[in-house]
Every structure is written in structure tokens, then in C-alpha cells.
Amino acid sequence: MALDRELTDVLSESKKFYPPSAQLRKNANVPDYEKMLKQAAKNPLKFWEEAAHDLHWFKDWDKTFEDKKKPFYKWFVNGKINLAYNALDRHMGTPVEKKLAIIFEDETGVERKFTYKQLYHEVNKLVNALRGLGVRKGDRVAIYMPNIPEIAMAMLACAKIGAMHSVVYAGFSAKALADRINDAKAKVLFTADGSFRRGKVIDLKSIVDEALKETKTIKKVIVTKNNKQKIKFNKRRDVWYKDFVKGQSTEAKCAQMDAEDPAFVLYTSGTTSKPKGVIHVHGGYATGVLRTIKWVFDLKGDEVFWCTADPGWITGHSYIVYGPLLAGVTTLQYEGMPDIPKPDRIWKVVEKYKVNVLYTAPTLIRAMMKYGTAWPKKHKMPSLKILGSVGEPINPEAWKWYYTHVGKRRCPIMDTWWQTETGMNMITPLPSASLKAGSACKPFPGIIADVVDKKGKSVPVGKGGYLIIKNQWPSMIRTIYNNPKRYIKTYWSQVKGAYFAGDVAFKDKDGYFWIQGRTDDVLKVAGHRIGTAEVESSFVAHPSVVEAGVIGVPDPIKGEVIVAFIILNQRAKPSDELKQELKMQVRKGIGPLAVIKDIKFVDKLPKTRSGKIMRRVLKAKELGLPLGDTSSLV
Numbered sequence: 001m002a003l004d005r006e007l008t009d010v011l012s013e014s015k016k017f018y019p020p021s022a023q024l025r026k027n028a029n030v031p032d033y034e035k036m037l038k039q040a041a042k043n044p045l046k047f048w049e050e051a052a053h054d055l056h057w058f059k060d061w062d063k064t065f066e067d068k069k070k071p072f073y074k075w076f077v078n079g080k081i082n083l084a085y086n087a088l089d090r091h092m093g094t095p096v097e098k099k100l101a102i103i104f105e106d107e108t109g110v111e112r113k114f115t116y117k118q119l120y121h122e123v124n125k126l127v128n129a130l131r132g133l134g135v136r137k138g139d140r141v142a143i144y145m146p147n148i149p150e151i152a153m154a155m156l157a158c159a160k161i162g163a164m165h166s167v168v169y170a171g172f173s174a175k176a177l178a179d180r181i182n183d184a185k186a187k188v189l190f191t192a193d194g195s196f197r198r199g200k201v202i203d204l205k206s207i208v209d210e211a212l213k214e215t216k217t218i219k220k221v222i223v224t225k226n227n228k229q230k231i232k233f234n235k236r237r238d239v240w241y242k243d244f245v246k247g248q249s250t251e252a253k254c255a256q257m258d259a260e261d262p263a264f265v266l267y268t269s270g271t272t273s274k275p276k277g278v279i280h281v282h283g284g285y286a287t288g289v290l291r292t293i294k295w296v297f298d299l300k301g302d303e304v305f306w307c308t309a310d311p312g313w314i315t316g317h318s319y320i321v322y323g324p325l326l327a328g329v330t331t332l333q334y335e336g337m338p339d340i341p342k343p344d345r346i347w348k349v350v351e352k353y354k355v356n357v358l359y360t361a362p363t364l365i366r367a368m369m370k371y372g373t374a375w376p377k378k379h380k381m382p383s384l385k386i387l388g389s390v391g392e393p394i395n396p397e398a399w400k401w402y403y404t405h406v407g408k409r410r411c412p413i414m415d416t417w418w419q420t421e422t423g424m425n426m427i428t429p430l431p432s433a434s435l436k437a438g439s440a441c442k443p444f445p446g447i448i449a450d451v452v453d454k455k456g457k458s459v460p461v462g463k464g465g466y467l468i469i470k471n472q473w474p475s476m477i478r479t480i481y482n483n484p485k486r487y488i489k490t491y492w493s494q495v496k497g498a499y500f501a502g503d504v505a506f507k508d509k510d511g512y513f514w515i516q517g518r519t520d521d522v523l524k525v526a527g528h529r530i531g532t533a534e535v536e537s538s539f540v541a542h543p544s545v546v547e548a549g550v551i552g553v554p555d556p557i558k559g560e561v562i563v564a565f566i567i568l569n570q571r572a573k574p575s576d577e578l579k580q581e582l583k584m585q586v587r588k589g590i591g592p593l594a595v596i597k598d599i600k601f602v603d604k605l606p607k608t609r610s611g612k613i614m615r616r617v618l619k620a621k622e623l624g625l626p627l628g629d630t631s632s633l634v
Helices: 002-013 022-027 033-042 044-052 083-087 116-132 149-161 174-184 204-214 241-245 282-296 314-326 345-353 362-371 396-406 484-491 532-540 576-589 615-623
Strands: 063-066 074-077 100-106 111-115 140-144 164-167 188-192 195-197 200-202 220-224 238-240 262-268 276-281 304-307 330-335 357-360 386-389 413-415 449-452 465-469 499-507 513-518 522-525 528-531 545-555 559-568 596-601
Touching: 002 396, 033 044, 044 063, 044 282, 074 282, 083 149, 083 282, 083 314, 100 116, 100 149, 100 345, 111 116, 116 149, 116 241, 140 149, 140 174, 140 204, 149 164, 149 188, 149 262, 149 314, 149 330, 164 174, 174 204, 174 262, 174 276, 174 576, 188 204, 204 220, 220 241, 238 241, 262 282, 262 314, 276 282, 282 314, 304 314, 304 345, 314 330, 330 345, 362 396, 362 559, 386 396, 396 413, 449 499, 484 499, 513 522, 522 545, 522 559, 528 532, 532 545, 532 559, 532 576, 545 615, 559 576, 576 596
Parallel strands: 100 330, 140 164, 140 188, 164 262, 188 220, 220 238, 304 330, 304 357, 357 386, 386 413, 559 596
Antiparallel strands: 063 074, 100 111, 195 200, 262 276, 449 465, 465 499, 499 513, 522 528, 545 559
16 A cells, blocks of 8 residues: 555654765854754754844843743733834845846746845835734734745735734635635735736636625725636725836835734644634744745755745745745746646746745655656756755655755755744755655754643654654744634644644654654645544535535645535435535635545444544545444444
């Protein structure tokens, strides 16, 4: 079985090291990986305090860390700062202002570039226009846009005002967008006429119009003209982006925010049908993201950084928009698929823009593997110096292909584990570390992690357990929007005094962490987290469906895809036509990212005495694995 082979690969690779070159170790921002880990572990608070000094503060903090109201921790108490100021304003008057801040290209070949000074002016015009609309500190602004420069401008403008942005991935459905707008009670929405995907135009504006039928708080919709397609326009509510900012001043005052003021809310799927609104704040988030991007990717200040994710996810927030700009480097935004029109598009972009850091997902790496090694060989990519992996555990086979055929065995792979809730890379090597294919190595300096059993005790080497973070860190989630009880229950009630990550992992004899996947009912499809309850709710919304249970099964490209077990009502009859109808039902309810591999019609679902569906049993049966303890089944 594929699972057995993959586990054998992992165990085999746990014994092998891929050491850095002597030159790389000598020139790295952190030359001695192990020494820095030990040094930071002695006094994590001092480590993070030093990291915070890399930012501009309007007023220094009175206290580095406060835990009076656990687990509602505070960092840099009473300090005054602004996330957007540090990403843009502080670079003005320095050599950085003349650098390229953003390079943009889409599937059709359209290219746009903005220097830091130009981006600063564009953001300021948007700040002034939003203030003229009445957007103030604490307001929520929804953003439903493709990976284009205007999405970064909207995020930065909100942060500069002190309004909380809520970015919703533009692959989500109208219902998913409406749910997130309603929870945040957003008053303004940014969108675009459409986006490009595999040579087709996705009509985003029609999705927005449908979503807004279910919302009451949106007063204005700001539409970017991205692909010139005809759309419906409500003149009382909708305004073109260019018209919105026309005539506005290129200078704007920046709000001085408290370090603990919320910067944004980002929704992530959980184990219930309602997504969780993760809150991140100005001070701690900026501190964690800047320190990690500089150290993990060894940034010196003149790099072109390409994270292939989307700003709709935390990876895009931290390592497309805020991280690169905080570090004063060039971020590359690409809208569309990396294999259009040919499988070498991704390598063509790397070569064209002389990309220095490529940060991508195992799903994409496996997709490129499918096309073969001839495509990357066609392109000269000597500019690459660091490779990165994010979104899900990378299997050793994909790691070695990436290392050999893309990095030419000279570019170390930074395999990063982290979450929407953590805000920054948490378990990751640094370029000076000796790597293992498929392992995220050790915790980032200043982070103390462990693998424990149900009672919170450390498990022996090589044995699987629950991944926890034993200390606090600046960029950590502060709460779940409008639901502090859920915040406590989800993250702080499983293991006393520790952050419960919800992932299974093991440590090898060298202290390297190997992430194995989720413990809860969250699917990881192509690196995207989707709650099983969300998918099941979409199925049950169909009039023929009585009940649904869904699981994730391994897929060679996407990591996981969805298999659904459906109970129909007495009037409905199983058929291929109904399967297709149900797939479209989920696509409408969640979006195309919910990839359904198969639908199986069943008479009953395995449940506990309390009525909880035992998805573990469904998964074991589907994969031909032992059922384990079934004593709680009714």
C-alpha cells in the first residue's frame, strides 16, 4: 500500500542528513543553527524582545509579556506600532523606497511592477478614500480578490487605518463568503470583476452579488477591473477601484495602534460547520513574521521572494504580503496556475524574474513531478538560493525531487510547519541546519515544542503523539472572533498549559520533528484546510440527503481528497447522476477547493453512543487498515 511505502520512506530518511555547504553556513544570517536554538531556549522572552527591536515603534512597550488572564496572553504591553507602517512607511527616505516591492504577472502574460515608493502612494490613496467612506479603527473590511497587487494594497490600507481586514480566498463559494462577511459584520467589500484560472475567467463579481443577497452589513463594494469582462453593476453600491481612489492624496496619516490591537481576522475551517475567525494583532504578528522570514529564508535585503500561495490563506498574509515588505525585499505575485500554457510556466517565471527564494506546497511539487524532469531542465535558475515547503507534510520522494531537480542539490529546503493560528513558521530548519528529507527539523528559535500522549506526557523517541507548543510566542492567535470560549476549548483545554496544535507527530533520535497529519476532523486538500462538518453540511442541504460523513484519503498530487458516505432519504435512488449533482452541491456550498473523489451511498454510518460519526472507522475501512478500538460504536 502507498501508506506503508510512505511510512517506510519516512523511517529510512530519518537516519539520513543533508548537510549545508560550508559557504552557505558561513554566510547565513544564523551560521550556527544548534547554538542559536540553545541560546534562544534559555530565555525565549529576551529572544523575542530583541526581535521586536527590528521594527519601528511609535512608543516602546512597558512589559514584554503578560499572562494575567491565561490563555489571553499579551505581548509588548502598551507599545504603539502599526503593521502597515513597518511594511511601507518606514522604508520611505531610505534606499528601499526605490526597490521593487511587487512584481506581478498573470496567466495571460500581463505584467505590472511597483516600487516601494509607488506602492506607498497607492496605499495612501486608498487609505484616504476609505476614510472618506467612513472606515475607522476597529471596522471590518472584507476582501474577496485574486492574487493581484490590489489585494495587497487593500490589506495594507486597512492596517494603516487600524481597520481589520478579513480576506476570503477567491475560490470559496457565495455561501462561504456570505458566512464570513456575516460573522465579521464587514461594512466594505473589495473584489474584482474576475480572475484567471487555467485559461478561463472566473466571474467573481457574480459570486459576490449572490453572497450579498444573504448579508446586510456591506454598504460599498469596490471592484478592481482585472480582466475587462462584462459584469452587473449596482451604481448605488458598487464603485470601480480606479474611480474610488481617483484624485486622492498620495500622503496619508498612519494610525498609531496598540501592540495588542487586532490587525486582521482570518477564517479557518474547524471541526464544526462554522469557520473560526482567527485574530492576529499589530505588534506580535509583525515581530514573528519579520524574524522568521529573515532567518528561515536567509534574507539579506535584495532578494526576489516568490511564495506561490494566495493571500486568502495565512501563508499569503505572512509570506506574500507582510513578511517580504517588512523585510524590504521584492515579493512576486502570480495569478493563475503554474502549468499554463505549458508545464514549465513556474520555472519560466523563476528564470525570468531571477527568483531567489521559492516557497511552495508539496501539492505543487508533486504536480510538477508528474510532468517529469525535462521541464525544469529547460530553464536556467542559478538565482535560486533557498527553497521552501508549506501547507502540509512533504513526503521524502517529493522532497528529494525538489532538492535534486529544482535546487540542483545546492539549495536547502526549508520545510515549514505552522498554522493560521500561529501566524509564523514554528517548526522549521534554518539554512545552516543539516536537513532530513520529509522532516520539518526542529522548532524555530524561541519556540519550545513537544510530542505528548493524551495525558500531556512526552512520548518516547519514534512514537507518535500530539504536537504541542509549550511556551507562548508573539504572533500567536489572540482569540477567535466573537467566540472566546471556542478559543479556550480548541487550543488550551487539551493539554494543560500548552497550545494544542491538532496535529500528530513524532520525534526521532536526533530531536527532529516529523509531522504526520491532523488529529481532528479537518481535511487537508492541496494544502487547504476544510472542516469535515462544512462539507457534510453542504451535502445535507440537498433534499435527497439525510446524513453524510466525509473523510480524507491519500492522493498522489493533492495530498488528500474527499470521499463521502451518504445516507439518502427513502424517496431518493442512488445513481451516477445524483453523485454528480451532489458534487455540484458541495462545489456551490464551499467552492472548487473541496475536491470530491468519490461518493458512496450507505444505509448507516458508524457512530458513538453520543451520536458522533466515527470518521476514523470510515477511513480505516476505506484504506483497508485495522479498525482499532470500536467499543464506543453503537
